Amino acid sequence: MKEFTxxxxxxxxxxxxxxGSIWVFLSDQVVSAWIEAMPAEDRAMINSLKAFLFIxxxxxxxxYLINLYHKGQKKNLAYLMESLEESRKxxxxxNEQNNLLKEIAWINSHEIRKPVASVMGLSALIKExxxxxxxxxxxxxxxxxxKELDEIVQQTADKLNLLID
Numbered sequence: 129m130k131e132f133t134x135x136x137x138x139x140x141x142x143x144x145x146x147x148g149s150i151w152v153f154l155s156d157q158v159v160s161a162w163i164e165a166m167p168a169e170d171r172a173m174i175n176s177l178k179a180f181l182f183i184x185x186x187x188x189x190x191x192y193l194i195n196l197y198h199k200g201q202k203k204n205l206a207y208l209m210e211s212l213e214e215s216r217k218x219x220x221x222x223n224e225q226n227n228l229l230k231e232i233a234w235i236n237s238h239e240i241r242k243p244v245a246s247v248m249g250l251s252a253l254i255k256e257x258x259x260x261x262x263x264x265x266x267x268x269x270x271x272x273x274x275k276e277l278d279e280i281v282q283q284t285a286d287k288l289n290l291l292i293d
Contacts, residue, residue, distance in 0.1 A: 140193045147189060151182055225291055232287050235280060243277040246270075 155178050163171045250266045250273070257263060 140190070140197060143193060144186070144190060148182075148186060151185070155182070228287050228291055232284055235284055235287075239280050240277065243273040243280070246273045247277075 159174060159178055163174050166174070247270055250270050254263050254266045257266075
């Protein structure tokens with residue numbers, strides 16, 4: 129069964145007016161037909177009882193409606209708190225991803241440049257020399273730069289996998 133909650137205080141007032149109007153109209157019709165033949169003091173007592181009964185039932189109805197309204201407010205507050213916590217978690221995840229992306233960008237713009245610049249320089253030196261033993265030393269150095277570059281690419285791939293997972 130779906131629970132009824134009051135979303136707006138105006139509904140309480142409107143419902144009170146509608147029920148009160150129905151009560152006054154119907155009770156006047158019933159009591160008028162019933163007490164026509166009674167003496168005046170008995171009619172006054174019946175009308176007073178009718179008014180007290182109306183006040184009592186109205187108070188109970190208002191209390192019930194106010195309780196419904198407060199239950200709705202508590203549910204709204206709980207939902208709001210839950211949504212806020214979820215937003216905080218999402219923001220923390222986004223911040224973590226942003227930090228990883230900044231780190232990857234830094235690696236690409238700084239750490240990769242060193243071995244690439246070294247390979248380019250060694251390649252230029254190889255082109256300018258005819259000495260095979262010197263070229264051999266440069267090839268060994270290029271191999272070291274390529275291994276360093278491979279490690280950097282692996283680190284970048286590992287960081288990207290953290291973003292994906």
